[in-house]
Amino acid sequence: MFDICLIGTGGMMPLPNRWLSSMLVRFNGKMLLIDCGEGTQISLKQLGWGFKNIDTICFTHYHADHISGLPGMLLTLGNSERTEPLTLIGPTGLERVVSALRTIATELPFEIIYKEINTDEVCTLQLNEYILKTCGAKHGVPCLAYSIETERLGKFDIEKALKLDLPKKYWNLLQNEQEVLYQDKTYMPSMVMGESRKGFKLGYCTDSRPTENIVLLVKNADLFVCEGMYAEKDKANKAIERKHMMFYEAAQMAKEAQVKELWLTHYSPSLTNPKDYLYVAKEIFNNTKAGYDRIVRSMVYED
Amino acid sequence: MFDICLIGTGGMMPLPNRWLSSMLVRFNGKMLLIDCGEGTQISLKQLGWGFKNIDTICFTHYHADHISGLPGMLLTLGNSERTEPLTLIGPTGLERVVSALRTIATELPFEIIYKEINTDEVCTLQLNEYILKTCGAKHGVPCLAYSIETERLGKFDIEKALKLDLPKKYWNLLQNEQEVLYQDKTYMPSMVMGESRKGFKLGYCTDSRPTENIVLLVKNADLFVCEGMYAEKDKANKAIERKHMMFYEAAQMAKEAQVKELWLTHYSPSLTNPKDYLYVAKEIFNNTKAGYDRIVRSMVYED
Numbered sequence: 302m303f304d305i306c307l308i309g310t311g312g313m314m315p316l317p318n319r320w321l322s323s324m325l326v327r328f329n330g331k332m333l334l335i336d337c338g339e340g341t342q343i344s345l346k347q348l349g350w351g352f353k354n355i356d357t358i359c360f361t362h363y364h365a366d367h368i369s370g371l372p373g374m375l376l377t378l379g380n381s382e383r384t385e386p387l388t389l390i391g392p393t394g395l396e397r398v399v400s401a402l403r404t405i406a407t408e409l410p411f412e413i414i415y416k417e418i419n420t421d422e423v424c425t426l427q428l429n430e431y432i433l434k435t436c437g438a439k440h441g442v443p444c445l446a447y448s449i450e451t452e453r454l455g456k457f458d459i460e461k462a463l464k465l466d467l468p469k470k471y472w473n474l475l476q477n478e479q480e481v482l483y484q485d486k487t488y489m490p491s492m493v494m495g496e497s498r499k500g501f502k503l504g505y506c507t508d509s510r511p512t513e514n515i516v517l518l519v520k521n522a523d524l525f526v527c528e529g530m531y532a533e534k535d536k537a538n539k540a541i542e543r544k545h546m547m548f549y550e551a552a553q554m555a556k557e558a559q560v561k562e563l564w565l566t567h568y569s570p571s572l573t574n575p576k577d578y579l580y581v582a583k584e585i586f587n588n589t590k591a592g593y594d595r596i597v598r599s600m601v602y603e604d
Numbered sequence: 605m606f607d608i609c610l611i612g613t614g615g616m617m618p619l620p621n622r623w624l625s626s627m628l629v630r631f632n633g634k635m636l637l638i639d640c641g642e643g644t645q646i647s648l649k650q651l652g653w654g655f656k657n658i659d660t661i662c663f664t665h666y667h668a669d670h671i672s673g674l675p676g677m678l679l680t681l682g683n684s685e686r687t688e689p690l691t692l693i694g695p696t697g698l699e700r701v702v703s704a705l706r707t708i709a710t711e712l713p714f715e716i717i718y719k720e721i722n723t724d725e726v727c728t729l730q731l732n733e734y735i736l737k738t739c740g741a742k743h744g745v746p747c748l749a750y751s752i753e754t755e756r757l758g759k760f761d762i763e764k765a766l767k768l769d770l771p772k773k774y775w776n777l778l779q780n781e782q783e784v785l786y787q788d789k790t791y792m793p794s795m796v797m798g799e800s801r802k803g804f805k806l807g808y809c810t811d812s813r814p815t816e817n818i819v820l821l822v823k824n825a826d827l828f829v830c831e832g833m834y835a836e837k838d839k840a841n842k843a844i845e846r847k848h849m850m851f852y853e854a855a856q857m858a859k860e861a862q863v864k865e866l867w868l869t870h871y872s873p874s875l876t877n878p879k880d881y882l883y884v885a886k887e888i889f890n891n892t893k894a895g896y897d898r899i900v901r902s903m904v905y906e907d
Contacts, residue, residue: 314680315643317650339676340618340643347620365675365708372668373642377617401707404700405668 303328303451303501303600305524307592308344310575312508312530312545312567313366320344320594321366322507322567324526325355326449331429333357335447335505341370342377348595352381357428360391361507362444363398371399372406379409386412390426390433392443393417420445423518431500436518438509440544446515448522451500453602454478462493501600504560507567510541511550515558522560524598527551529565529591532578536569545569548578552585564592606631606754606804606903608827610895611647613878615811615833615848615870616669623647623897624669625810625870627829628658629752634732636660638750638808644673645680651898655684660731663694664810665747666701674702675709682712689715693729693736695746696720723748726821734803739821741812743847749818751825754803756905757781765796804903807863810870813844814853818861825863827901830854832868832894835881839872848872851881855888867895 304327309320321338325345332355334341345352355378361367378387389395396415418424420437427433431451438444457476467488471481481488504519507528519525530545531537540547548565555563563586568575575591582589590596607630612623624641628648635658637644648655658681664670681690692698699718721727723740730736734754741747760779770791774784784791807822810831822828833848834840843850851868858866866889871878878894885892893899 314676314683315646317646339673340646343618343620343643363708365679368708369672369676370642372672373617376668380617398707401704404704405666405671 303503304350304597305503305526305600306348306350306595306597307526307564307566308334308341308348309338309594310566310568310592311366311570312528313570315340315366316570318594319568319570321370322528324505324566325350326503327354328451329430330354331356333359333428333433333449335359336361336367336507337370337374338366339369342374344594352378353383355387356385357388357390359433359445359447360389360395361438361446361505362392362440362442363394364442364508367507368398368402372402375403375406375409379411383411386414388414388416388428390416390418392420392445394443418445423514434518436514438506438515439512440508440510444509446504446506446509446518448502448504448518450502453498453500455495455497458493458495465492498602504558506554508545510544511546511554516554517558519554519558519560522558523600524562524564525555525558525560526564526566526592527554528567529575529582530567530569530572532572532575532581534581548582549585552582552589555586555589561588563589564596565589566592606806607653607900608806608829608903609651609653609898609900610829610867610869611637611644611651612641612897613869613871613895614669614873615831616873618643618669619873621897622871624673625831627808627869628653629806630657631754632733633657634659636662636731636736636752638662639664639670639810640673640677641669642672645677647897655681656686658690659688660691660693662736662748662750663692663698664741664749664808665695665743665745666697667745667811670810671701671705675705678706678709678712678716682714686714689717691717691719691731693719693721695723695748697746721748726817737821739817741809741818742815743811743813747812749807749809749812749821751805751807751821753805756801756803758798758800761796761798768795801905807861809857811848813847814849814857819857820861822857822861822863825861826903827865827867828858828861828863829867829869829895830857831870832878832885833870833872833875835875835878835884837884851885852888855885855892858889858892864891866892867899868892869895 306325308323311319323336323341326333420443424435434448435445438446502522504522504525529548532548609628611626614622626639626644629636723746737751738748741749805825807825807828832851835851
């Protein structure tokens with residue numbers, strides 16, 4: 302099960318009924334959070350998936366609305382009796398920024414591992430059971446777009462297995478990627494497993510102007526979560542000036558990347574009812590949803 | 605009009621239905637905030653008194669639950685088009701802590717004035733139209749308790765005014781603390797005004813063990829807002845260990861200080877229904893209220 306939840310969908314400042322943009326991903330019990338603004342921990346508490354299993358927090362960039370909740374989150378993770386290391390990932394400068402914020406969160410019962418990422422390159426990290434990829438986004442400060450892709454084994458090929466001179470009780474080991482030594486012969490998982498299959502792919506992008514690199518990063522994603530800071534056409538110049546995205550620009554990226562579904566997020570505080578403008582995006586990319594706080598999608602493999 | 609509002613009443617971590625402890629005081633249009641945790645700006649938004657006229661933010665101490673909302677608050681004050689200086693007040697170390705937090709809130713359209721206060725002394729500051737006094741509280745880190753007292757002129761004494769050889773049209777000037785030069789003679793406000801009268805007095809204390817100094821600071825206050833971190837008697841040792849206060853200890857301080865009314869605040873996240881234990885405080889000091897988010901008291905002079 303691959304669970305995705307938008308913890309908040311607001312930009313700039315937290316509002317009484319809209320938390321700051323953040324996304325939680327849960328896969329095989331472990332959780333990864335992207336961005337942590339003021340109040341993110343409250344929405345997480347409302348969601349009820351717990352805190353202790355959050356082992357990675359990624360940052361798109363270091364504007365306050367994307368990281369101001371970190372000191373409180375670190376203390377809450379500490380209070381959840383987490384002692385395992387926590388991995389923080391973000392653009393270059395991560396350790397400097399987090400160390401400054403930790404002026405008010407000094408004592409933690411776990412180690413922090415920093416992974417600073419160059420926004421000028423496309424980077425790939427192996428994390429738990431998925432692949433995290435990043436590319437630079439186009440914002441006023443160094444900023445990252447993310448993709449997360451689960452790894453998935455091929456199908457077990459019973460025909461191949463039957464041809465091996467190996468008792469059935471060992472098949473399970475091969476299926477779990479272990480070698481088997483039986484009667485002086487070594488059996489490899491590849492002898493019974495088909496080619497690895499496509500897993501789930503998720504794309505996440507705030508804050509940015511549209512770019513070709515982001516389209517490539519989220520290509521063929523099952524779900525693309527993308528900022529739609531402004532919806533009304535007369536805000537197009539503002540979007541360019543402040544390096545944010547319009548609804549129709551997010552939809553255009555989703556179309557070009559041939560993703561299956563688009564969720565909009567990171568709405569301007571002035572955009573009270575994003576759904577009123579959803580049609581603008583749907584005209585370009587029909588399978589668009591106006592993301593809202595704690596919208597959840599659970600994906601399971603169909604084959 | 606002297607308006608007081610508890611913006612939040614929680615300790616340690618913000619909860620879905622209880623913001624972190626913070627108090628707003630409004631007097632003659634200007635506002636002073638004590639403490640600014642994660643989410644304080646959201647509760648302020650719900651309150652609806654605006655942001656722009658907050659000209660002073662006081663801090664009791666620099667644990668995250670009392671200051672983690674500052675970066676977002678500064679940016680929101682900036683977005684409210686505030687250009688007048690903002691005064692920050694807190695224990696020694698204020699500028700160092702705030703400068704670290706400003707790593708994520710760099711560009712502000714107003715100047716910040718820092719007033720660092722020694723927690724070993726009783727300090728008095730003249731601010732706007734009230735007197736702010738502080739004394740050290742007893743917590744794990746340097747911490748301040750506050751009192752705020754409005755200044756109030758004496759009554760205009762019409763008998764005295766009639767005895768002066770001064771036309772009535774000048775009386776108003778004297779009443780507004782201005783000297784009047786009339787027919788080569790100088791008339792002073794003191795010639796027509798009675799002795800200055802008692803204004804409103806407000807006391808605020810989180811986080812602390814009870815101390816004699818705090819009792820002296822809040823002596824005869826109209827309202828004393830004091831932490832009641834724990835209510836159940838079996839938490840008394842925890843209160844001592846973590847340097848917090850029990851309901852009955854806050855009530856004992858209120859009684860000794862002979863305040864008119866006590867509001868409890870800064871409840872432990874484990875204390876779900878503070879009202880259930882209110883009787884514990886009322887047994888000692890009857891005029892106690894269990895403070896809650898956005899409880900408001902407006903005081904007007906009665907004479």
